[in-house]
Amino acid sequence: MQQNETIRNYLSSKEAQEHLGLTKEEIKSSFLENLFYRIGRIPPLASNLDLYSALALAIRDRAFKQFVKSTTEIARKNAKSVAYFSAEYLPGPHLGMNLLNLGITTETRQALEELDIKLEDLLEEEVEPGLGNGGLGRLASCYLDAMATQGIPSVGYGIRYEYGIFKQEIKDGWQSEATDKWLHFGNPWEVVRPEIAYEVKFGGKTEHGQDFNKELHVEWIPDMKLKGTAYDTPVLGYKGNGIIMRLWRSEAIESFDFSAYNGGDYYRAVEKKIRSENLTKVLYPNDENLSGKELRLKQQYFFVSCSLQDILHLHMLQNRSLETLHEKFTIQLNDTHPSISVAELMRLLVDRHDMEWERAWDVTRKTFAYTNHTLLPEALETWPVSLLGHILPRHLEIIYEINSRFLHELRDSNFSGEQIASMSLIDERGEPSVRMAHLATVGSYKVNGVSALHSMLLKNQVLSDFASLWPEKFSNVTNGISYRRFLAVSNPGLSNLITEKIGDGWYTRLDDLKKLENFVEDEEFQQKWTEVKLENKKVLACYIQEQTGISVAPEMLFDVHVKRIHEYKRQHLKVLHILSLYLRIKSGNGNEIAPCAFIFGGKAAPGYFMAKRIIRLITAVGERVNNDPEVNSKIKVVFLPNFSVKQAQKVYPAADLSEQVSLAGKEASGTGNMKFALNGALTVGTLDGANVEICEEVGEENFFLFGLTTAEVEAVKAEGYRPYKLYEENARLREVLDFLVSEELSGGDTELFRPIYENLLQQDPYLLLKDYESYINCQDHIHEVWRNKKEWTKKSILNVANMGKFSADRSIRDYCEEIWKVEPVRVS
Numbered sequence: 001m002q003q004n005e006t007i008r009n010y011l012s013s014k015e016a017q018e019h020l021g022l023t024k025e026e027i028k029s030s031f032l033e034n035l036f037y038r039i040g041r042i043p044p045l046a047s048n049l050d051l052y053s054a055l056a057l058a059i060r061d062r063a064f065k066q067f068v069k070s071t072t073e074i075a076r077k078n079a080k081s082v083a084y085f086s087a088e089y090l091p092g093p094h095l096g097m098n099l100l101n102l103g104i105t106t107e108t109r110q111a112l113e114e115l116d117i118k119l120e121d122l123l124e125e126e127v128e129p130g131l132g133n134g135g136l137g138r139l140a141s142c143y144l145d146a147m148a149t150q151g152i153p154s155v156g157y158g159i160r161y162e163y164g165i166f167k168q169e170i171k172d173g174w175q176s177e178a179t180d181k182w183l184h185f186g187n188p189w190e191v192v193r194p195e196i197a198y199e200v201k202f203g204g205k206t207e208h209g210q211d212f213n214k215e216l217h218v219e220w221i222p223d224m225k226l227k228g229t230a231y232d233t234p235v236l237g238y239k240g241n242g243i244i245m246r247l248w249r250s251e252a253i254e255s256f257d258f259s260a261y262n263g264g265d266y267y268r269a270v271e272k273k274i275r276s277e278n279l280t281k282v283l284y285p286n287d288e289n290l291s292g293k294e295l296r297l298k299q300q301y302f303f304v305s306c307s308l309q310d311i312l313h314l315h316m317l318q319n320r321s322l323e324t325l326h327e328k329f330t331i332q333l334n335d336t337h338p339s340i341s342v343a344e345l346m347r348l349l350v351d352r353h354d355m356e357w358e359r360a361w362d363v364t365r366k367t368f369a370y371t372n373h374t375l376l377p378e379a380l381e382t383w384p385v386s387l388l389g390h391i392l393p394r395h396l397e398i399i400y401e402i403n404s405r406f407l408h409e410l411r412d413s414n415f416s417g418e419q420i421a422s423m424s425l426i427d428e429r430g431e432p433s434v435r436m437a438h439l440a441t442v443g444s445y446k447v448n449g450v451s452a453l454h455s456m457l458l459k460n461q462v463l464s465d466f467a468s469l470w471p472e473k474f475s476n477v478t479n480g481i482s483y484r485r486f487l488a489v490s491n492p493g494l495s496n497l498i499t500e501k502i503g504d505g506w507y508t509r510l511d512d513l514k515k516l517e518n519f520v521e522d523e524e525f526q527q528k529w530t531e532v533k534l535e536n537k538k539v540l541a542c543y544i545q546e547q548t549g550i551s552v553a554p555e556m557l558f559d560v561h562v563k564r565i566h567e568y569k570r571q572h573l574k575v576l577h578i579l580s581l582y583l584r585i586k587s588g589n590g591n592e593i594a595p596c597a598f599i600f601g602g603k604a605a606p607g608y609f610m611a612k613r614i615i616r617l618i619t620a621v622g623e624r625v626n627n628d629p630e631v632n633s634k635i636k637v638v639f640l641p642n643f644s645v646k647q648a649q650k651v652y653p654a655a656d657l658s659e660q661v662s663l664a665g666k667e668a669s670g671t672g673n674m675k676f677a678l679n680g681a682l683t684v685g686t687l688d689g690a691n692v693e694i695c696e697e698v699g700e701e702n703f704f705l706f707g708l709t710t711a712e713v714e715a716v717k718a719e720g721y722r723p724y725k726l727y728e729e730n731a732r733l734r735e736v737l738d739f740l741v742s743e744e745l746s747g748g749d750t751e752l753f754r755p756i757y758e759n760l761l762q763q764d765p766y767l768l769l770k771d772y773e774s775y776i777n778c779q780d781h782i783h784e785v786w787r788n789k790k791e792w793t794k795k796s797i798l799n800v801a802n803m804g805k806f807s808a809d810r811s812i813r814d815y816c817e818e819i820w821k822v823e824p825v826r827v828s
């Protein structure tokens with residue numbers, strides 16, 4: 001307490017204020033200090049990277065200052081905290097956000113200008129940490145931003161992958177993968193904490209015996225141990241609190257295994273060291289499902305074990321009993337990736353801290369909450385019992401014990417044998433495997449889906465038996481986004497225009513955007529609105545030219561489909577539409593088509609055959625279309641390589657049309673849909689995920705809806721869907737599909753796209769052919785509306801005005817109120 005007082009006195013002292021001050025002069029002098037003494041350069045010799053690094057270090061110090069303030073206050077109030085567990089984060093570039101959050105973008109720009117340096121050049125230097133695959137990792141980062149802004153005592157726990165998501169290149173039209181060396185030039189945002197390290201065990205066996213008091217005691221004797229070291233990155237909230245993202249890196253326990261060394265087996269010691277460090281070497285590049293990868297399970301267990309040990313340590317440091325853990329910490333599981341936590345916390349409480357099983361189970365179940373992210377049955381995570389038992393023998397025993405008690409409970413509550421088998425933590429139908437979603441559901445006090453539709457389907461289908469057992473356990477928190485990143489930082493033109501009209505209250509209350517409705521008929525405002533969009537499109541057009549050599553006219557309709565490449569997301573439905581336009585133009589019937597640029601981006605999992613073929617299809621259509629003078633003044637097709645947060649921040653602000661065309665019932669929520677609409681794009685979409693709620697908010701008249709509903713999808717499948725029949729019946733569709741396997745498209749290799757063609761004609765698991773007609777008609781309507789620029793602009797304004805709900809700040813408030821029961825602790 002005494003110490004606390006001292007820290008607070010220091011923080012409010014004149015020296016501390018000045019040392020990390022926020023005026024132009026103070027920023028300039030810290031920037032130079034960092035350049036001279038931490039980078040060791042002087043301006044004439046410094047590269048932009050040196051300058052960027054010096055600035056980043058100056059800003060990081062200020063970010064940590066906010067973190068220290070927040071932490072001191074949280075400790076003083078003895079407040080309850082959230083630990084967010086996520087195997088992935090996709091933070092995007094830090095610098096621009098941190099400047100915004102500290103409120104010093106202008107001061108910093110001026111300070112640099114006085115040194116003849118342009119802030120924009122330094123922002124371009126930043127390499128983003130690609131520690132996630134897509135939506136799920138990006139959501140985790142949006143939530144850290146919102147938790148910091150709301151002043152929620154919180155830590156984001158995860159893995160410090162040395163290589164993030166691969167860098168995508170396009171070679172001869174195909175995706176090729178290169179390693180992402182994001183740490184190559186160092187990472188100025190993180191601080192390593194060698195003193196914060198925990199031991200993690202793997203493999204071996206367990207021994208069951210009795211201790212001195214004749215209590216049963218289990219000893220886990222592993223065959224391998226390593227340690228996880230903490231790397232902390234500050235995450236700032238908007239004008240206020242700071243939290244940290246704590247990522248674990250695996251290392252050998254000792255830098256040398258001395259016994260092996262002394263025994264002369266130097267190489268064995270080195271190998272062991274390398275093996276330990278390999279664990280966090282690389283992120284698995286699969287977005288939806290991944291089966292049986294031993295290293296992935298080890299990564300999951302590794303980060304969960306380090307994080308839980310850290311939490312127990314922090315809890316006990318305050319002289320608290322572990323029986324009150326759930327009163328001071330709540331742990332949110334971002335999907336099932338960290339769900340081995342349930343067994344690990346039981347192990348720590350029971351085996352290491354000698355808590356009784358029932359008591360430990362009670363604490364565990366009051367500590368965890370679980371967010372489900374997928375309805376795709378193939379994406380629900382399971383681990384073969386044999387593999388899990390081999391790597392985590394004690395955890396398998398614990399899972400069996402949890403299961404046996406749970407199934408007992410079910411038998412007492414009169415569930416049928418069939419229901420019990422389907423609810424069991426162990427799937428016994430084939431090779432026995434552990435159902436991680438069931439482990440997470442049984443071990444948590446709350447389970448939520450990520451959009452209204454998804455949560456409903458979760459409750460009524462995927463986990464329906466669990467929902468009938470524990471109806472109060474299930475809830476919904478619709479995803480939200482960090483609009484400060486995806487509007488304020490990445491679209492300054494639109495942000496300034498909005499602020500001119502309604503003030504800057506929307507930086508903390510996105511609902512304020514509603515006030516824009518008052519100006520929807522204001523012609524001058526409409527004019528400025530279209531000018532801003534056109535400006536953003538010019539910037540993107542330059543970027544496209546630079547990246548791909550393709551020129552697109554900024555006046556074209558920018559029709560954008562960016563996200564991971566997956567069949568359920570139906571990039572190939574978009575391709576069918578483009579081909580239909582191509583054929584129409586070629587046959588002289590293209591007058592109704594407005595000039596448009598189709599812009600795609602997104603990575604495919606390296607082992608996903610169809611997804612990679614779809615990328616090849618897009619580039620082939622591009623080659624065909626962009627080089628045909630009969631067509632290329634009307635339409636252009638672009639595949640932007642290496643979609644990332646940094647690139648996304650250029651793309652969303654320039655889009656006119658947002659493609660959200662997944663098959664209804666497949667996309668849990670989506671967040672790209674929100675980022676587009678917030679930047680004034682209109683959406684063409686199905687009633688899937690959060691599209692449903694976006695459509696509700698902006699109004700059906702401002703949203704281009706098409707396609708089957710979830711219920712209709714089920715009905716079609718129940719009837720026995722026959723795509724071939726649609727091919728036979730619809731001549732225009734047939735023409736488009738046949739074009740897929742024509743010499744003209746494939747440049748002679750008619751086998752190139754046959755797998756896609758066959759898949760659509762035979763199974764068409766995502767019902768492209770069924771939704772085709774509806775999609776094409778909808779697109780024709782879109783082109784008609786686009787012709788009426790005024791009409792389009794009004795719809796665009798109304799979309800932005802009604803996006804208030806989709807703020808991550810709102811999502812975090814929902815989590816706090818309905819799930820976590822955590823109160824904010826604010827500092828200034």
Ligand SMILES: *Cc1c(COP(=O)(O)O)cnc(C)c1O
Binds near residue numbers: 563644669672673
């Ligand atoms: C928002 C975002 C996603 C998720 O996009 P969806 O359209 O919701 O699938 C993926 N990757 C990046 C880089 C993003 O910014």
